[in-house]
Amino acid sequence: MNLRSEPRRCVIFGSGESRGAAYSPRIGDILIAADGGYNALRRRKLRPDWVIGDFDSLGFVPKGKNVRVVPREKDDPDLILAIRCGLEAGCREFALYGATGTRFDHSYANVLALRYLREQGALGRIVTPDAELFVMISERVDFPAEERGKLSIFSLSERSLGVTLSGLKYPLADRTLTAREWLGLSNEFTGVAASISVRDGTLLVVKHADWVE
Known part of the structure; x- marks a missing residue:
């Protein structure tokens, strides 16, 4: 993608x-x-x-x-x-x-x-x-090192399998996310190339360029 x-x-x-x-x-x-x-x-x-x-x-x-x-x-x-x-x-x-x-x-x-x-x-x-939202289905999305801000991911499927986050402040490796949890809330870009991938499932990605909690 x-x-x-x-x-x-x-x-x-x-x-x-x-x-x-x-x-x-x-x-x-x-x-x-x-x-x-x-x-x-x-x-x-x-x-x-x-x-x-x-x-x-x-x-x-x-x-x-x-x-x-x-x-x-x-x-x-x-x-x-x-x-x-x-x-x-x-x-x-x-x-x-x-x-x-x-x-x-x-x-x-x-x-x-x-x-x-x-x-x-x-x-x-x-x-x-202040934000951009998109959906990914059983695929991978890459972000350049220049990307800044925060992002959150949520499972829109009952279960999203093989979720991997790399290059972000809080990485995940081959994790299963469900529609009843919020583990993917408020991650951050770190100045290196990053990616999100999901082997089987649907994720909502919310990317904030300059969001401050």
Whole structure:
């Protein structure tokens, strides 16, 4: 898994908090506003390729041929519908902004969306003002020596087997983590190349660049 590869990317802005979250546009990005994410893009003076939602958060329906209005009563929330559109467009890398905020249930659903993306063979990450979240499934992720900050890992599987952390302040070797423990909370980069690997299972990784407890 190479989080720094650059395939065509889908960037989605949701209704949560995205102020202060760094976004560097790439040529070829597909930019989608999910409901209230439309205002977030307007604040950044960015024009979305698509706008999707029931617009209960935004409070009005934007005008344009690229606007898709969906019912309020539906199985998938607006941000998930935006993800599906990105997948249909052939995107295999996703950056989700405004995917966390005041409602924990929506934030957690968006974490589950990261797992859904990885199961579809896509790379997804949630970007907040001070953190980046991503999911890894039975694979390895490498970090350069220049990486700084803290990170935490949690098992989204009932059991994640063969979890190994190297180059971090608190290493692990071939450890089993369960969904009922927090052993992976608050690890740290140490100025050397680091890696996380899991032989069989699903991990949520939360990486904080400048987080202070």
